[in-house]
Amino acid sequence: MPEQDFRCGTIAIVxxxxxxxxxxxxxILGVKLSxxxxxxxxxxxxxxxxxxxxxxxxxxVDTPGxxxxxxxxxxxxxxxxxxxxxxxxxxxxxxVEATQFGDADRxxxxxxxxxxxxxxxxxxxxxxxxxxxxxxxxxEIAKEFEFTEVVPVSAKRLLAxxxxxxxxxxxxxxxxxxxxxxxxxxxxxxxxAAEILREKVFRLLGEEVPYAIAVEIEKFExxxxxRRIFAAIIVDKExxxxxxxxxxxxxxxxxxxxxxxxxxxxxxxxxxxxxxVKVRSGWADDEHALKSLGF
Ligand SMILES: Nc1nc2c(ncn2[C@@H]2O[C@H](COP(=O)(O)OP(=O)(O)OP(=O)(O)O)[C@@H](O)[C@H]2O)c(=O)[nH]1
Numbered sequence: 567m568p569e570q571d572f573r574c575g576t577i578a579i580v581x582x583x584x585x586x587x588x589x590x591x592x593x594i595l596g597v598k599l600s601x602x603x604x605x606x607x608x609x610x611x612x613x614x615x616x617x618x619x620x621x622x623x624x625x626x627v628d629t630p631g632x633x634x635x636x637x638x639x640x641x642x643x644x645x646x647x648x649x650x651x652x653x654x655x656x657x658x659x660x661x662v663e664a665t666q667f668g669d670a671d672r673x674x675x676x677x678x679x680x681x682x683x684x685x686x687x688x689x690x691x692x693x694x695x696x697x698x699x700x701x702x703x704x705x706e707i708a709k710e711f712e713f714t715e716v717v718p719v720s721a722k723r724l725l726a727x728x729x730x731x732x733x734x735x736x737x738x739x740x741x742x743x744x745x746x747x748x749x750x751x752x753x754x755x756x757x758x759a760a761e762i763l764r765e766k767v768f769r770l771l772g773e774e775v776p777y778a779i780a781v782e783i784e785k786f787e788x789x790x791x792x793r794r795i796f797a798a799i800i801v802d803k804e805x806x807x808x809x810x811x812x813x814x815x816x817x818x819x820x821x822x823x824x825x826x827x828x829x830x831x832x833x834x835x836x837x838x839x840x841x842x843v844k845v846r847s848g849w850a851d852d853e854h855a856l857k858s859l860g861f
Pocket of ligand 1: 585587692693719720721
């Protein structure tokens with residue numbers, strides 16, 4: 567492959583919560599790095615996933631779901647992050663769910679850059695009972711924005727992901743790969759440990775816990791092949807603490823055990839994990855506190 571034919575560039579995946587952005591990224595990467603959950607807004611950080619083929623290196627920047635329900639400092643920060651990411655990337659993938667297009671999607675659409683190629687990705691195509699609904703649906707959305715391409719996919723069933731990658735590739739600059747072939751993410755293990763723990767809290771507490779939780783890794787040590795991780799789960803209000811801890815500490819224990827098992831798989835080594843819950847009142851409303859947590 568002559569060097570000038572190689573392409574490498576950045577891609578942002580945007581869309582309202584729950585359209586399947588994380589699932590899409592995970593299945594393209596083939597590794598569970600980004601965090602998925604039924605609960606909206608679990609992806610809060612920018613995450614770079616890297617997919618390298620013979621002729622292309624795709625650098626994926628996963629962005630937080632655009633929040634429309636609650637307005638506070640956390641959500642203002644999230645929305646700012648989306649626009650900053652979009653201003654920087656080579657191509658934007660705007661993900662919607664097959665035949666569902668509403669105000670939440672429109673709010674994200676309003677953030678899309680006019681000077682960047684935007685691919686409309688229609689996810690969950692597997693859920694379409696009647697395929698003839700697809701074309702009018704595409705036409706309806708295309709009235710509101712000039713997309714460079716439209717690709718229907720199913721992130722979950724791995725349908726048409728190759729088509730999506732070729733549509734994306736066209737818009738990446740010709741340049742050699744920036745990262746080594748084996749690199750999956752530029753995020754370090756400390757960050758990934760925090761993401762895994764946060765995902766477990768969302769999964770195991772379901773609707774009981776509000777979206778305002780964060781994880782702080784207070785210590786991350788490597789002793790030979792063992793990783794020793796000390797993590798605080800930060801909640802907004804005192805009365806959320808017992809929900810997280812559970813009767814006799816059983817909830818927190820389960821969260822920690824499952825998080826530890828996932829970390830051991832991802833890091834391919836033994837993990838000792840200690841977790842506790844801290845209350846930091848109003849953290850989701852305080853821009854300074856957000857900065858200290860890495861937002
Ligand atoms: N049927 C079907 N379900 C899907 C597909 N892709 C994702 N889902 C489901 O949709 C839900 C949300 O998926 P996520 O990948 O977490 O969505 P997201 O857009 O990253 O959500 P946020 O992180 O909240 O912004 C999960 O239950 C997925 O299993 C698909 O192609 N088909």
